[in-house]
Amino acid sequence: MDELTREFLIESQEGLDRMERCLTELEERPQDAALIAEIFRSVHTIKGTTGFLGFKRLEKLAHAGENLLGQLREGKLTADGPITTGLLHLLDSLRSILKTIEAEGGEGDGQDAELIGRLEELQAPAHAHTGHAGHKAPAPRRPVAVAAVPASAVPAAEAARQADAERENDGARQRAHASATAESTLRVDVTLLNRMMNLVGELVLTRNQVLQATAADPNLTLLSRRLDMVTADLRESVMKARMQPVSNIFSKMPRIVRDLSQSLGKRVKLQVEGQDTELDKSLLEAIKDPLTHAVRNSMDHGIELPGARQEAGKDPEGTLKLRAVQEGSHVLIEVTDDGAGIAVDKVRQKALERGLIAADRAAHLAERELLQLIFVPGFSTAAAVTNVSGRGVGMDVVRTNVERIGGKVEVDSRVGKGTTLRMRIPLTLAIIPALIVRSVNQSFALPQGALSELVHVPPQKAAAAIEWIEDTPLYRLRGRLLPLVFLDRLLMPANEHKRVTERDNFIAVLDADGRRFGLVVDGLADPEEIVVKPLSAVLKTIGLYSGATVLGNADLALILDPSSIALKAGVALSAEEGIQAQELEEESTATALQYLLVETAGRQAAVPLESVLRIEKLPVSRIEYIGYRPVLNFEGQLLPVEDAGGVLGAAQGDPQAEIVVVVCREGNRHVGIAVSHVLDVAGGGDLFEAGTSQQTAGVTLLKERVTGVVDLRGVAPLPATEQAGDWNRISETVA
Amino acid sequence: MSTTGTQVNRKEKAGTTMVEMCSVRVGQAYFGVPITHILEIVGSAQPKPVPLAPAFVGGLVHYRGDVLTTVSLRQLLGLPAKEGRQDILVLETAGGCFGLLVDAVGEVLTVSSADYEPNPSTLDERRRALFAGTYKLKEGLLIMLDPDRMDPMRLAEGLAA
Missing domain, CATH: 2.40.50.180 (CheA-289, Domain 4)
Known part of the structure; x- marks a missing residue:
């Protein structure tokens, strides 16, 4: 595929994404001339370029759409339901043709006559007439509004395309402005960015080693400090280059909400907040599916049918809120609905039925803890399986996907009021802060994210401080019992290990997705910023390690995965009553x-x-x-x-x-x-x-x-x- | 030592092909690995052990910015583990890269396909699964190793089966 076609595909896809966004908005504001102009421009650009590249099928389709949009733009028609639906069909067809071009290099030989016919039908005077009936906005205002759009602040890359599309009717001043911004941006291949990120990771490792090696030499301190600064700046720049606003995935949601509310017969209003929040490109990709799943879930199980809502004294139109906000080194993404909420009793009952939890423990769990059970595999509260969600895949998939990228997910719900699903996503994957611990004569990296505190138990105090119920070690942490997991015994079950009274014990108190336990190691080293290297498939299956890293002293260390350790050691979801007591205390x-x-x-x-x-x-x-x-x-x-x-x-x-x-x-x-x-x-x-x-x-x-x-x-x-x-x-x- | 781009197979007289093999030593035995599969040879490395890994995993080494899983040939052959440093052949297979831990890497030999013979039927099962036949050389037998059969993922599947 030549450069020109590739460029065309990327631009057209971006144009169609914009068009989709505008179309869903158009349903709410059918009179908005600026929206229509934007849609027109996207289709027009595609038509213009396809003619040049010789994609006849695309050209014909875009042409039919453009005619209809032209009528809308001139105010001869009003964008009612059928027209929006028709335009959405046009969008889908254009997209699928673009996909075919991308895969095969040609347009393929699908039949578009029917769609073109429908688009023409929509322009027919009869339809135009009915459209006119509801037409209120004064026609003369429109051209003004259209001219005003390109002047507003749009991202630089888009400004260039707008300039192309508007060439025939735009002023020269605007064009000059647009091309100036276009020159300052550049498209970069994601694989190149990935490679750059890897190299920066390498540089960070080398820096760490240089810093350790030169710490003692005063002559090199200045130089190494400079290296330190430059490395950090470079890392930040590369990371910034990979950042993308969450609007890239949020913008897919209006269409999903629209389609789902139609097929489910529900009325749902989508509110979006914090679209500008940025996240690493690969992470953004990774949360696309969980987010879509969460939205579908809220639409399907959360928000009630309009009748039921009215009976409950709520607005028949439900509200679905997407919110993204940065919190320190994490981005918080929330999906909130004002639907029926999750009945804790039902969750408890279902969990007992499915044997996901023991009866005595269920009685002890706090409501919030019970709610988190919806993330356990094999759990689904939906009474009926619908084709929207609950087809074998449940919320556990959301959790697995989010946890795979080092994020956390939790749910909050009130019966009758609604449900909030909260995902905490790290800003970046590649480099994380970790505490280096020692056990079985080896270094291991423990991600700081899960670490809540460290307790040192010297050998002479160990006998009294570490208590046992049969073979189960426990530690009294501020009056509550904390289950202990000895890392050496876990890693080398067959070997003989030193007794706690014969060695130093460091308890790393970990909180891994609601599983709280103390990991006992023999020694601690300094915390370090580590670069996560993936493990080969065969080592991933062990399940205890989430990767490996090279430390400042050039030593290799395995990165421990706290949640897997908790699972392996049998630490159940907040198994200790202590958690509940703690939660209560925290609440009070x-x-x-x-x-x-x-x-x-x-x-x-x-x-x-x-x-x-x-x-x-x-x-x-x-x-x-x-x-x-x-x-x-x-x-x-x-x-x-x-x-x-x-x-x-x-x-x-x-x-x-x-x-x-x-x-x-x-x-x-x-x-x-x-x-x-x-x-x-x-x-x-x-x-x-x-x-x-x-x-x-x-x-x-x-x-x-x-x-x-x-x-x-x-x-x-x-x-x-x-x-x-x-x-x-x-x-x-x-x- | 990179071998990429080297002309490996030379056509000779009717039907016989010359193959270049890198010889490696483990204990007293010599083995050959086709150099087409070798990415690099890393001398005297000390792999980091991975607790709870399958026994054939020799540990991890830092290799060109990545962490490479190694397979211990000694362990595969049922020989006692060797203390200290070992050489590593970095091999590329369809499943990805891995390192093969050997006692020492020797010279590259050119062998002829005319001297090839498949595994003898009397060979024990473990070895039959690893070896891909032998070449009869003047100095003795050169046992050919098939890198694909030593891919850690495949070995793990073999264990599970």
Whole structure:
């Protein structure tokens, strides 16, 4: 296929996507001249180019459509139901011909006479007459509106095509503007972008190795820091190049909603929010199916028939809302309907019937936990199997697809009010932050996403801290029992392993899709940004590893998959009652923040847990000074240390003294807080000034005591540490 | 050492074809792998073991930006595992790439199809599944390995069956 044809195919497909979007909108606003002009332009462009390339079938079809659209544009006809349907058929036919051209190079020999005939029929005066009956908009306004469209802000790539289509009636000034924007954009093959992403991944690995190798050499520090910055910038740029707005998939939904509401006899209004939110191209592709499935599901099982809605006192027209919003390093995509909701009792009953859950446990599960059972394979609440959804594939497919790309999915529902399906999708796949842990004399990478906290149990304390029910190890985490999984025993079941009292135990508390457990490893190394490398099929079938990576020290490490480990070890969906208790507690203190309770020179203080990155215990001699400001040389970066409590001063006399530095994230930098001890983690309560409802700032109620909150923002930045700042910014984007 | 683009098969007299084979040693035995399947030879590598992987998996190595699964020829032949570094033949089959762990890689030999004979019927089953016949050389027998039969996915299927 030659370059010209390929270009034509891409452009036409984009034009048709636009046309589809406009057509569904046209149903609601049949008088909108701007929409009609846009549709006309798409079809016109196709017609113009096909004539040139010699695709006769396309040309004829587009010509028939253009005639009809011309009538609409001139106001001789109004876009009523039959006309919109006819135009949608035209769209489908054009699409299928384009597909044939793409696959075979030729148009194929389908029959279009019938469709062309229908399009001509729609133009017939009889039809035009009925169209005129409902025609209200004054005709003279239209040309004005048409001229106004190209001037509005459209993406640069589209502007060029618009200029082509409008050449005959557009002003020269507009054309000049359009071609200028066209020159600044470029089409790039996705495979090339993928390759670039891989290479950047390689570069990140090499950078990590260089940084580790040169950490000790002061001569190379500057150079390696520069390499670090450039690598991070390059990575960000490449990632940006792969980003696409979610509107690319959201725009497919109006048509699906339209077609489904017709076939189901329901009335549904689609609302879309956050179309500009961007997501990596490959991830966008990956969530297309789950999203479509979720929308179909909401249409089929969620939203009721107009009659039933009226009886329930609701608007007969249901609302389906699609929303995308970026939250840190994730994009949240929600599908919300105001339909019947999911009856928790039915879910419980069905789960019991299908044996998906044991009776005693079902009684203990919180409503929210029960709802998540709809994602379990083999679960479907639909009473009847329809051809829209529920044909053997259930919500488990949605979950599998979303989890495959490292996302999470959950459902919220209220009977009679509606259902919300929430998908959390990572911004990018290729590079993730991970904690490097050691077990069976090997390094493993544990994705930070699932990690909620780390607990160190030294050998002398292990006997008391780790409790057993027969052969099942448990740990009391703040009063609740946490099931433990020993990584070495899981990986090498046949071998003899050291007893917990003979080695260091680190418990990584993991939360994998509602399965909460502690993974016990022998050692911890530094957290690292790792580049995920896929495993061969034969190793994927083991199921415990989601990939492999090369660490900064050139060591290979397998990436552990927390949810598979939970499954393999038999940790069931929130098996422990503890979860339920925790959920309840979380609900009751819904607004409460978690704080790290620390002691600074005799006084207690609180640090918001969400900003704590790690806790370092080190000799006070490690603290150096720039002028009077204490700083810590932390992994080759300078970390400003806040010493409000005077911990450093108190320890100054004794060079052997150890202090604890809590490394926190503040905005886009890291700061250290010097403390004497870390005491606990607790949920803080809001405090109100007596007699007012004014919430007090800077203090919180921790364990029934009024505790001051360390003001991270108050830590002044170091002078001339721009580079360190840059580094922080980078780590923030992945954290 | 890249062998792509090398002229491999040379037509000689009526019906006999010359084939180039890379010889590898495992324990005391020598084997031949057709060089058309070899992407690269990686010397003295130390693969990372993969806990819970099927026994024939020799571990993982970092290869050109990717993570390569290796198959241990020693294990396939039922020989005891070897400590320390081993050589790896990076092989390409229809199923993708994998590494074949061998004790040492030797020279490339040119053998004639006239010297070829299929596996003897007395060979045990495990070996019959791996070997693709032998070439009778002056120095002794060169057993031909078929890379497709050592593809990890195929081996895994064999285990399951």
